[in-house]
Amino acid sequence: MKEIFLAQDFSRHPAGRYKSDGPYSGELFREQHLVPAILEREPTTIHLDGARGYGSSFLEEAFGGLARMYSTEQVRKYIRLQSRDGNLIDRIISYIEDASSKKAKRKNMLFGI
Amino acid sequence: MKKNAKNQKLITRREIQNAFWRKFRPRNRKKRNREPRFKACVAPEVFCIFNKHRNLVIDYLDELRQHVSTGCRHLILDLSKTKQFIAAGAILFYAEIDRLLDLHPTLKITCRNPFNKKATQVLNQIGFFKRIGKRVICSGSSHDDVVTWRVARGQAVLGEKYDLVLGKYDGVIAEALQEELYAGLTEAMTNAHHHAYISFRDDGITSPREYKPWWMFSQEKDGMLSVVFCDLGVGIPRSLPHSEDPGWQRWYTVMNRFKLLGNGDAHLISGAIRHSRTRTRKDHRGKGLTQIVETVKASEGGTAIILSNRGWYRVQEGNETYGDYRRSILGTIISWQMPIAGGA
Numbered sequence A: 001m002k003e004i005f006l007a008q009d010f011s012r013h014p015a016g017r018y019k020s021d022g023p024y025s026g027e028l029f030r031e032q033h034l035v036p037a038i039l040e041r042e043p044t045t046i047h048l049d050g051a052r053g054y055g056s057s058f059l060e061e062a063f064g065g066l067a068r069m070y071s072t073e074q075v076r077k078y079i080r081l082q083s084r085d086g087n088l089i090d091r092i093i094s095y096i097e098d099a100s101s102k103k104a105k106r107k108n109m110l111f112g113i
Numbered sequence B: 001m002k003k004n005a006k007n008q009k010l011i012t013r014r015e016i017q018n019a020f021w022r023k024f025r026p027r028n029r030k031k032r033n034r035e036p037r038f039k040a041c042v043a044p045e046v047f048c049i050f051n052k053h054r055n056l057v058i059d060y061l062d063e064l065r066q067h068v069s070t071g072c073r074h075l076i077l078d079l080s081k082t083k084q085f086i087a088a089g090a091i092l093f094y095a096e097i098d099r100l101l102d103l104h105p106t107l108k109i110t111c112r113n114p115f116n117k118k119a120t121q122v123l124n125q126i127g128f129f130k131r132i133g134k135r136v137i138c139s140g141s142s143h144d145d146v147v148t149w150r151v152a153r154g155q156a157v158l159g160e161k162y163d164l165v166l167g168k169y170d171g172v173i174a175e176a177l178q179e180e181l182y183a184g185l186t187e188a189m190t191n192a193h194h195h196a197y198i199s200f201r202d203d204g205i206t207s208p209r210e211y212k213p214w215w216m217f218s219q220e221k222d223g224m225l226s227v228v229f230c231d232l233g234v235g236i237p238r239s240l241p242h243s244e245d246p247g248w249q250r251w252y253t254v255m256n257r258f259k260l261l262g263n264g265d266a267h268l269i270s271g272a273i274r275h276s277r278t279r280t281r282k283d284h285r286g287k288g289l290t291q292i293v294e295t296v297k298a299s300e301g302g303t304a305i306i307l308s309n310r311g312w313y314r315v316q317e318g319n320e321t322y323g324d325y326r327r328s329i330l331g332t333i334i335s336w337q338m339p340i341a342g343g344a
Helices: A006-010 A028-039 A056-069 A072-078 A088-111 B001-026 B054-069 B089-101 B118-125 B128-132 B161-169 B175-196 B238-244 B247-259 B265-276 B289-298
Strands: A002-005 A046-047 A081-082 B039-042 B074-077 B108-112 B151-153 B213-221 B226-230 B303-308 B312-315 B319-324 B331-337
Touching: A002 A006, A002 A028, A006 A028, A006 A046, A006 B089, A028 A046, A028 A056, A028 A072, A028 A081, A028 B238, A046 B089, A056 A088, A056 B039, A056 B175, A056 B265, A072 A081, A072 B213, B039 B054, B054 B074, B074 B312, B089 B108, B089 B151, B089 B213, B089 B226, B089 B331, B108 B128, B118 B128, B151 B312, B161 B175, B161 B213, B161 B226, B175 B226, B175 B238, B175 B331, B238 B247, B238 B265, B238 B303, B247 B265, B265 B303, B265 B319, B289 B303, B289 B312, B289 B319, B289 B331
Parallel strands: A002 A046, A046 A081, B039 B074, B074 B108
Antiparallel strands: B151 B213, B213 B226, B226 B331, B303 B312, B303 B331, B312 B319
16 A cells, blocks of 8 residues: 655645646646556555645646546545545545546547437 | 147137038927826825725726836836725736836836835835835834735746745634635636636737736735735636636636626626536535635635626625626736734
8 A cells, every 4th residue: 555645745735737837736746646556556545634725726637637537446446535624535536526427428429329 | 839729729620610500500400299208107095996996096007008008118106195005906006017017128117105104114015116126215114914914926826825925824824714725826826827818918018928927915904814816817707708617618608699798797707606616516615716715615704805807706704796897907806805813
Protein backbone atom coordinates (compact mmCIF):
# COMPACT_ATOMS: atom_id res chain seq x y z
CA MET A 1 0.00 0.00 0.00
CA LYS A 2 1.44 3.33 -1.11
CA GLU A 3 0.63 6.58 0.65
CA ILE A 4 0.66 10.09 -0.76
CA PHE A 5 0.42 13.11 1.52
CA LEU A 6 -0.83 15.76 -0.88
CA ALA A 7 0.27 18.75 1.22
CA GLN A 8 3.83 17.44 1.61
CA ASP A 9 4.38 15.42 -1.56
CA PHE A 10 2.69 17.83 -3.97
CA SER A 11 1.86 21.29 -2.58
CA ARG A 12 0.15 23.00 0.32
CA HIS A 13 -1.42 25.31 -2.28
CA PRO A 14 -3.09 23.10 -4.90
CA ALA A 15 -5.05 25.23 -7.37
CA GLY A 16 -6.12 25.43 -10.99
CA ARG A 17 -7.27 22.94 -13.58
CA TYR A 18 -4.66 22.66 -16.32
CA LYS A 19 -0.87 22.84 -16.20
CA SER A 20 -1.09 26.15 -18.06
CA ASP A 21 -3.16 27.59 -15.18
CA GLY A 22 -0.47 27.49 -12.54
CA PRO A 23 2.33 25.52 -10.89
CA TYR A 24 0.22 23.09 -8.80
CA SER A 25 -2.75 22.21 -10.98
CA GLY A 26 -5.10 19.24 -10.94
CA GLU A 27 -3.73 17.99 -14.24
CA LEU A 28 -0.18 17.96 -12.87
CA PHE A 29 -1.24 16.12 -9.70
CA ARG A 30 -3.09 13.52 -11.77
CA GLU A 31 -0.06 12.95 -14.01
CA GLN A 32 2.51 12.87 -11.19
CA HIS A 33 0.65 10.82 -8.59
CA LEU A 34 -2.69 9.35 -9.68
CA VAL A 35 -1.91 7.93 -13.11
CA PRO A 36 1.30 6.13 -11.91
CA ALA A 37 -0.72 4.56 -9.07
CA ILE A 38 -3.16 3.04 -11.56
CA LEU A 39 -0.43 2.04 -14.03
CA GLU A 40 1.55 0.30 -11.26
CA ARG A 41 -1.66 -1.38 -10.07
CA GLU A 42 -0.82 -0.51 -6.53
CA PRO A 43 -3.55 0.62 -4.13
CA THR A 44 -2.67 4.17 -3.05
CA THR A 45 -4.09 6.24 -0.22
CA ILE A 46 -4.25 9.98 -0.84
CA HIS A 47 -4.15 12.00 2.38
CA LEU A 48 -5.92 15.26 1.68
CA ASP A 49 -5.45 17.03 5.02
CA GLY A 50 -2.90 19.76 5.47
CA ALA A 51 -3.48 21.68 2.25
CA ARG A 52 -4.90 25.20 2.32
CA GLY A 53 -8.08 24.04 0.58
CA TYR A 54 -9.35 22.59 -2.68
CA GLY A 55 -11.05 24.42 -5.50
CA SER A 56 -13.52 22.45 -7.61
CA SER A 57 -11.37 22.94 -10.74
CA PHE A 58 -8.40 21.21 -9.12
CA LEU A 59 -10.47 18.29 -7.80
CA GLU A 60 -12.49 17.85 -10.96
CA GLU A 61 -9.45 17.77 -13.21
CA ALA A 62 -7.41 15.51 -10.93
CA PHE A 63 -10.04 12.92 -10.00
CA GLY A 64 -12.72 13.51 -12.66
CA GLY A 65 -9.96 13.54 -15.26
CA LEU A 66 -8.72 10.20 -13.94
CA ALA A 67 -12.23 8.74 -14.29
CA ARG A 68 -12.29 9.95 -17.89
CA MET A 69 -9.02 8.09 -18.57
CA TYR A 70 -9.73 4.85 -16.68
CA SER A 71 -12.85 3.00 -15.59
CA THR A 72 -14.55 3.93 -12.30
CA GLU A 73 -13.78 0.43 -11.02
CA GLN A 74 -10.06 0.90 -11.58
CA VAL A 75 -10.13 4.33 -9.92
CA ARG A 76 -12.01 2.96 -6.92
CA LYS A 77 -9.74 -0.09 -6.68
CA TYR A 78 -6.43 1.73 -6.69
CA ILE A 79 -7.23 5.20 -5.29
CA ARG A 80 -8.33 5.58 -1.70
CA LEU A 81 -9.08 8.90 -0.12
CA GLN A 82 -8.37 9.93 3.44
CA SER A 83 -9.50 13.19 5.06
CA ARG A 84 -11.01 14.51 8.27
CA ASP A 85 -13.54 16.32 6.09
CA GLY A 86 -16.14 13.81 4.92
CA ASN A 87 -17.71 16.43 2.64
CA LEU A 88 -14.49 16.72 0.68
CA ILE A 89 -14.44 12.97 -0.03
CA ASP A 90 -18.12 13.08 -1.07
CA ARG A 91 -17.34 15.90 -3.46
CA ILE A 92 -14.48 13.96 -5.05
CA ILE A 93 -16.68 10.87 -5.44
CA SER A 94 -19.36 13.01 -7.08
CA TYR A 95 -16.76 14.40 -9.53
CA ILE A 96 -15.65 10.83 -10.38
CA GLU A 97 -19.26 9.66 -10.91
CA ASP A 98 -20.07 12.76 -12.88
CA ALA A 99 -17.08 12.27 -15.19
CA SER A 100 -17.72 8.57 -15.75
CA SER A 101 -21.44 9.08 -16.47
CA LYS A 102 -20.49 11.78 -18.97
CA LYS A 103 -17.98 9.38 -20.55
CA ALA A 104 -20.61 6.62 -20.83
CA LYS A 105 -23.08 9.05 -22.41
CA ARG A 106 -20.49 10.10 -25.01
CA LYS A 107 -19.69 6.45 -25.77
CA ASN A 108 -23.40 5.65 -26.26
CA MET A 109 -23.73 8.61 -28.61
CA LEU A 110 -20.73 7.41 -30.61
CA PHE A 111 -22.13 3.92 -31.07
CA GLY A 112 -25.67 5.15 -31.63
CA ILE A 113 -27.13 3.44 -28.56
CA MET B 1 44.75 93.13 -29.08
CA LYS B 2 44.60 90.57 -31.81
CA LYS B 3 42.05 88.52 -29.83
CA ASN B 4 39.78 91.53 -29.22
CA ALA B 5 39.73 92.32 -32.89
CA LYS B 6 38.68 88.75 -33.66
CA ASN B 7 35.78 88.93 -31.12
CA GLN B 8 34.65 92.24 -32.53
CA LYS B 9 34.56 90.71 -35.99
CA LEU B 10 32.40 87.81 -34.75
CA ILE B 11 29.95 90.17 -33.03
CA THR B 12 29.57 92.28 -36.14
CA ARG B 13 28.91 89.20 -38.23
CA ARG B 14 26.22 88.03 -35.81
CA GLU B 15 24.58 91.44 -35.86
CA ILE B 16 24.43 91.33 -39.65
CA GLN B 17 22.85 87.88 -39.50
CA ASN B 18 20.27 89.05 -36.94
CA ALA B 19 19.39 92.07 -39.02
CA PHE B 20 18.92 89.86 -42.05
CA TRP B 21 16.67 87.53 -40.05
CA ARG B 22 14.60 90.44 -38.72
CA LYS B 23 14.02 91.68 -42.25
CA PHE B 24 13.41 88.44 -44.08
CA ARG B 25 11.98 86.09 -41.45
CA PRO B 26 8.81 84.36 -42.61
CA ARG B 27 5.77 86.36 -41.48
CA ASN B 28 3.01 83.91 -42.28
CA ARG B 29 4.05 81.12 -39.97
CA LYS B 30 1.11 79.44 -38.27
CA LYS B 31 1.29 78.97 -34.55
CA ARG B 32 1.18 75.30 -33.70
CA ASN B 33 -1.71 74.34 -31.51
CA ARG B 34 0.18 72.25 -29.00
CA GLU B 35 -1.78 70.03 -26.63
CA PRO B 36 -0.49 70.16 -23.10
CA ARG B 37 1.85 67.27 -22.54
CA PHE B 38 0.12 66.22 -19.36
CA LYS B 39 -3.47 65.82 -18.27
CA ALA B 40 -4.71 66.49 -14.78
CA CYS B 41 -7.75 64.55 -13.60
CA VAL B 42 -9.58 65.39 -10.40
CA ALA B 43 -10.49 62.23 -8.48
CA PRO B 44 -13.83 61.76 -6.74
CA GLU B 45 -14.17 62.22 -2.98
CA VAL B 46 -15.14 58.61 -2.31
CA PHE B 47 -13.95 55.55 -4.21
CA CYS B 48 -16.98 53.31 -3.91
CA ILE B 49 -18.83 51.38 -6.60
CA PHE B 50 -22.02 50.49 -4.81
CA ASN B 51 -24.09 53.63 -4.44
CA LYS B 52 -24.28 57.23 -5.68
CA HIS B 53 -20.47 57.38 -5.90
CA ARG B 54 -20.33 54.60 -8.51
CA ASN B 55 -20.87 56.80 -11.57
CA LEU B 56 -18.26 59.31 -10.40
CA VAL B 57 -15.65 56.56 -10.03
CA ILE B 58 -16.55 55.10 -13.45
CA ASP B 59 -16.39 58.58 -15.04
CA TYR B 60 -12.98 59.18 -13.50
CA LEU B 61 -11.54 55.87 -14.68
CA ASP B 62 -13.07 56.47 -18.13
CA GLU B 63 -11.35 59.85 -18.27
CA LEU B 64 -7.97 58.32 -17.40
CA ARG B 65 -8.30 55.59 -20.03
CA GLN B 66 -9.50 58.12 -22.61
CA HIS B 67 -6.44 60.35 -22.10
CA VAL B 68 -4.06 57.40 -22.37
CA SER B 69 -5.73 55.96 -25.47
CA THR B 70 -5.54 59.38 -27.20
CA GLY B 71 -1.79 59.48 -26.68
CA CYS B 72 -1.28 61.33 -23.40
CA ARG B 73 1.77 59.94 -21.62
CA HIS B 74 1.75 61.99 -18.43
CA LEU B 75 -1.24 61.82 -16.12
CA ILE B 76 -1.55 63.86 -12.99
CA LEU B 77 -4.03 62.31 -10.60
CA ASP B 78 -5.43 65.02 -8.41
CA LEU B 79 -6.45 63.07 -5.34
CA SER B 80 -6.47 66.12 -3.07
CA LYS B 81 -10.24 65.96 -2.55
CA THR B 82 -10.37 62.21 -1.96
CA LYS B 83 -11.45 61.32 1.54
CA GLN B 84 -12.36 57.65 1.53
CA PHE B 85 -11.48 54.37 -0.13
CA ILE B 86 -13.98 51.51 0.08
CA ALA B 87 -12.34 48.12 -0.71
CA ALA B 88 -14.20 47.40 -3.98
CA GLY B 89 -13.71 50.94 -5.30
CA ALA B 90 -10.08 51.03 -4.21
CA ILE B 91 -9.26 47.75 -5.95
CA LEU B 92 -10.87 48.94 -9.19
CA PHE B 93 -8.86 52.17 -9.10
CA TYR B 94 -5.60 50.40 -8.25
CA ALA B 95 -6.18 47.72 -10.90
CA GLU B 96 -6.90 50.29 -13.64
CA ILE B 97 -3.75 52.27 -12.82
CA ASP B 98 -1.69 49.08 -12.64
CA ARG B 99 -3.04 47.91 -16.00
CA LEU B 100 -2.39 51.27 -17.69
CA LEU B 101 1.20 51.23 -16.41
CA ASP B 102 1.67 47.61 -17.50
CA LEU B 103 0.36 48.22 -21.01
CA HIS B 104 2.06 51.62 -21.54
CA PRO B 105 5.62 51.43 -20.20
CA THR B 106 6.28 55.07 -21.23
CA LEU B 107 3.30 56.36 -19.28
CA LYS B 108 4.21 58.57 -16.35
CA ILE B 109 1.71 58.93 -13.54
CA THR B 110 2.13 61.49 -10.80
CA CYS B 111 -0.36 62.52 -8.19
CA ARG B 112 -1.37 65.18 -5.73
CA ASN B 113 -1.77 63.49 -2.39
CA PRO B 114 -5.11 63.52 -0.62
CA PHE B 115 -5.44 66.22 2.05
CA ASN B 116 -7.11 63.53 4.11
CA LYS B 117 -4.32 61.82 6.05
CA LYS B 118 -6.12 58.48 6.30
CA ALA B 119 -6.70 58.34 2.55
CA THR B 120 -2.96 58.97 1.99
CA GLN B 121 -2.12 56.18 4.44
CA VAL B 122 -4.45 53.78 2.62
CA LEU B 123 -2.77 54.56 -0.72
CA ASN B 124 0.60 54.02 0.91
CA GLN B 125 -0.50 50.77 2.54
CA ILE B 126 -1.82 49.27 -0.71
CA GLY B 127 1.40 50.18 -2.50
CA PHE B 128 -0.11 52.76 -4.85
CA PHE B 129 2.70 55.31 -4.40
CA LYS B 130 5.32 52.63 -4.92
CA ARG B 131 3.55 51.51 -8.12
CA ILE B 132 3.57 54.99 -9.66
CA GLY B 133 7.14 55.53 -8.46
CA LYS B 134 6.39 58.33 -6.03
CA ARG B 135 8.30 58.75 -2.81
CA VAL B 136 5.99 59.59 0.02
CA ILE B 137 7.16 60.05 3.55
CA CYS B 138 4.20 58.72 5.42
CA SER B 139 4.47 58.40 9.17
CA GLY B 140 3.31 55.08 10.63
CA SER B 141 -0.39 54.61 10.27
CA SER B 142 -2.45 55.35 13.33
CA HIS B 143 -5.65 53.74 12.09
CA ASP B 144 -6.37 50.06 12.72
CA ASP B 145 -8.44 49.75 9.55
CA VAL B 146 -5.52 51.09 7.47
CA VAL B 147 -2.76 48.76 8.64
CA THR B 148 -4.97 45.73 7.97
CA TRP B 149 -5.11 46.33 4.18
CA ARG B 150 -3.26 43.60 2.30
CA VAL B 151 -2.69 43.43 -1.45
CA ALA B 152 -1.67 40.76 -3.93
CA ARG B 153 -1.67 40.65 -7.68
CA GLY B 154 -0.69 38.03 -10.17
CA GLN B 155 -1.37 36.21 -13.38
CA ALA B 156 -2.40 32.54 -13.53
CA VAL B 157 -3.68 30.51 -10.60
CA LEU B 158 -1.28 31.04 -7.71
CA GLY B 159 -2.54 29.51 -4.48
CA GLU B 160 0.46 30.74 -2.49
CA LYS B 161 -0.70 34.35 -2.96
CA TYR B 162 -3.49 33.51 -0.53
CA ASP B 163 -0.95 33.49 2.31
CA LEU B 164 0.14 37.04 1.43
CA VAL B 165 -3.34 38.38 1.89
CA LEU B 166 -4.98 36.10 4.42
CA GLY B 167 -2.17 34.06 5.97
CA LYS B 168 -2.12 36.22 9.06
CA TYR B 169 -5.65 35.11 9.95
CA ASP B 170 -4.51 31.55 10.66
CA GLY B 171 -5.96 30.63 14.01
CA VAL B 172 -8.14 33.75 14.04
CA ILE B 173 -10.81 32.58 11.65
CA ALA B 174 -12.14 29.05 11.62
CA GLU B 175 -10.19 26.48 9.59
CA ALA B 176 -13.31 25.51 7.63
CA LEU B 177 -13.81 29.13 6.62
CA GLN B 178 -10.13 29.45 5.65
CA GLU B 179 -10.49 26.40 3.40
CA GLU B 180 -13.65 27.81 1.82
CA LEU B 181 -11.99 31.18 1.27
CA TYR B 182 -8.95 29.53 -0.29
CA ALA B 183 -11.19 27.49 -2.60
CA GLY B 184 -13.26 30.57 -3.50
CA LEU B 185 -10.21 32.70 -4.27
CA THR B 186 -8.41 30.07 -6.32
CA GLU B 187 -11.64 29.42 -8.26
CA ALA B 188 -11.88 33.16 -8.92
CA MET B 189 -8.29 33.06 -10.24
CA THR B 190 -9.14 30.06 -12.42
CA ASN B 191 -12.22 31.85 -13.79
CA ALA B 192 -10.13 34.95 -14.52
CA HIS B 193 -7.55 32.81 -16.31
CA HIS B 194 -10.06 30.77 -18.34
CA HIS B 195 -12.95 33.13 -19.08
CA ALA B 196 -12.25 36.78 -18.22
CA TYR B 197 -9.75 37.62 -20.94
CA ILE B 198 -11.44 35.60 -23.65
CA SER B 199 -12.08 38.68 -25.82
CA PHE B 200 -11.10 42.36 -25.97
CA ARG B 201 -12.29 44.75 -23.30
CA ASP B 202 -14.61 47.58 -24.37
CA ASP B 203 -12.20 50.41 -23.52
CA GLY B 204 -10.25 50.53 -26.78
CA ILE B 205 -6.92 49.68 -25.12
CA THR B 206 -5.44 46.53 -26.57
CA SER B 207 -3.48 44.08 -24.48
CA PRO B 208 -1.42 41.00 -25.33
CA ARG B 209 -3.32 37.72 -25.37
CA GLU B 210 -1.27 36.31 -22.50
CA TYR B 211 -1.94 39.33 -20.25
CA LYS B 212 -4.46 37.99 -17.71
CA PRO B 213 -3.93 39.80 -14.42
CA TRP B 214 -6.01 39.76 -11.26
CA TRP B 215 -5.83 41.76 -8.05
CA MET B 216 -6.79 40.85 -4.51
CA PHE B 217 -7.32 43.01 -1.40
CA SER B 218 -8.23 42.16 2.14
CA GLN B 219 -9.25 44.53 4.89
CA GLU B 220 -10.42 44.13 8.45
CA LYS B 221 -12.74 46.77 9.85
CA ASP B 222 -15.13 46.78 12.82
CA GLY B 223 -14.85 43.01 13.29
CA MET B 224 -15.64 42.31 9.63
CA LEU B 225 -13.15 40.82 7.20
CA SER B 226 -13.54 41.95 3.58
CA VAL B 227 -11.82 40.12 0.77
CA VAL B 228 -12.08 41.56 -2.72
CA PHE B 229 -10.95 40.01 -5.98
CA CYS B 230 -10.88 41.86 -9.28
CA ASP B 231 -10.13 41.18 -12.93
CA LEU B 232 -10.35 43.68 -15.78
CA GLY B 233 -11.60 41.29 -18.41
CA VAL B 234 -14.75 41.25 -20.51
CA GLY B 235 -17.02 40.41 -17.57
CA ILE B 236 -19.13 37.31 -16.97
CA PRO B 237 -22.03 38.30 -19.29
CA ARG B 238 -19.72 38.88 -22.27
CA SER B 239 -17.64 35.77 -21.63
CA LEU B 240 -20.69 33.46 -21.70
CA PRO B 241 -20.88 33.00 -25.49
CA HIS B 242 -17.14 32.18 -25.71
CA SER B 243 -16.90 29.94 -22.67
CA GLU B 244 -15.94 26.27 -22.86
CA ASP B 245 -17.82 25.54 -19.64
CA PRO B 246 -20.73 23.25 -20.65
CA GLY B 247 -23.03 24.73 -17.97
CA TRP B 248 -22.41 28.27 -19.19
CA GLN B 249 -22.79 27.21 -22.82
CA ARG B 250 -26.16 25.60 -22.08
CA TRP B 251 -27.37 28.69 -20.23
CA TYR B 252 -26.27 31.00 -23.02
CA THR B 253 -27.92 28.81 -25.69
CA VAL B 254 -31.23 28.81 -23.82
CA MET B 255 -31.13 32.58 -23.25
CA ASN B 256 -30.20 33.18 -26.87
CA ARG B 257 -32.92 30.87 -28.21
CA PHE B 258 -35.65 32.61 -26.21
CA LYS B 259 -34.19 36.04 -27.06
CA LEU B 260 -33.64 36.86 -23.39
CA LEU B 261 -30.09 38.16 -23.67
CA GLY B 262 -31.37 41.72 -23.38
CA ASN B 263 -32.73 41.08 -19.88
CA GLY B 264 -29.61 42.55 -18.32
CA ASP B 265 -26.22 41.48 -17.07
CA ALA B 266 -27.45 40.48 -13.62
CA HIS B 267 -29.82 37.92 -15.12
CA LEU B 268 -26.95 36.36 -17.06
CA ILE B 269 -24.70 36.32 -13.99
CA SER B 270 -27.30 34.60 -11.81
CA GLY B 271 -27.87 32.02 -14.55
CA ALA B 272 -24.12 31.40 -14.90
CA ILE B 273 -23.91 30.80 -11.14
CA ARG B 274 -26.87 28.41 -11.16
CA HIS B 275 -25.42 26.48 -14.11
CA SER B 276 -22.00 26.09 -12.53
CA ARG B 277 -23.37 23.43 -10.19
CA THR B 278 -22.32 19.83 -10.62
CA ARG B 279 -24.50 17.73 -12.87
CA THR B 280 -25.14 15.22 -10.10
CA ARG B 281 -25.99 18.10 -7.69
CA LYS B 282 -25.18 15.88 -4.75
CA ASP B 283 -24.62 17.75 -1.52
CA HIS B 284 -25.53 20.90 -3.47
CA ARG B 285 -21.84 21.59 -3.87
CA GLY B 286 -20.99 23.82 -6.77
CA LYS B 287 -18.24 24.20 -9.25
CA GLY B 288 -16.58 27.44 -10.27
CA LEU B 289 -18.78 30.45 -9.64
CA THR B 290 -21.12 28.57 -7.31
CA GLN B 291 -18.20 27.60 -5.11
CA ILE B 292 -17.11 31.24 -5.04
CA VAL B 293 -20.54 32.33 -3.87
CA GLU B 294 -20.90 29.46 -1.40
CA THR B 295 -17.70 30.49 0.39
CA VAL B 296 -19.70 32.57 2.85
CA LYS B 297 -21.86 29.58 3.78
CA ALA B 298 -19.15 28.61 6.25
CA SER B 299 -19.60 31.84 8.21
CA GLU B 300 -22.72 33.13 9.88
CA GLY B 301 -23.60 36.62 8.73
CA GLY B 302 -21.36 36.48 5.67
CA THR B 303 -22.12 38.20 2.38
CA ALA B 304 -20.85 37.50 -1.12
CA ILE B 305 -21.28 40.01 -3.93
CA ILE B 306 -20.36 39.60 -7.59
CA LEU B 307 -20.21 42.74 -9.70
CA SER B 308 -19.64 42.16 -13.37
CA ASN B 309 -20.06 44.89 -16.00
CA ARG B 310 -23.48 46.41 -15.24
CA GLY B 311 -24.82 43.57 -13.14
CA TRP B 312 -24.62 42.75 -9.45
CA TYR B 313 -25.49 39.53 -7.63
CA ARG B 314 -25.58 39.18 -3.88
CA VAL B 315 -25.97 36.27 -1.47
CA GLN B 316 -26.65 36.98 2.17
CA GLU B 317 -27.83 34.34 4.62
CA GLY B 318 -28.95 32.11 1.76
CA ASN B 319 -31.00 34.83 0.05
CA GLU B 320 -30.04 35.69 -3.50
CA THR B 321 -30.73 39.12 -4.97
CA TYR B 322 -29.55 40.64 -8.21
CA GLY B 323 -29.99 43.74 -10.32
CA ASP B 324 -28.42 46.05 -12.85
CA TYR B 325 -26.74 49.42 -12.65
CA ARG B 326 -26.77 51.85 -15.56
CA ARG B 327 -22.99 51.95 -16.10
CA SER B 328 -20.49 49.15 -16.57
CA ILE B 329 -17.32 48.74 -14.49
CA LEU B 330 -15.69 46.88 -17.44
CA GLY B 331 -14.58 43.92 -15.39
CA THR B 332 -15.54 41.66 -12.52
CA ILE B 333 -15.24 42.25 -8.79
CA ILE B 334 -15.99 39.53 -6.28
CA SER B 335 -16.37 40.62 -2.70
CA TRP B 336 -16.74 38.52 0.42
CA GLN B 337 -17.53 39.96 3.83
CA MET B 338 -17.62 37.92 7.00
CA PRO B 339 -17.48 38.56 10.70
CA ILE B 340 -14.34 37.51 12.53
CA ALA B 341 -14.04 36.96 16.24
CA GLY B 342 -11.50 39.27 17.90
CA GLY B 343 -8.74 41.06 16.03
CA ALA B 344 -5.93 39.60 14.02
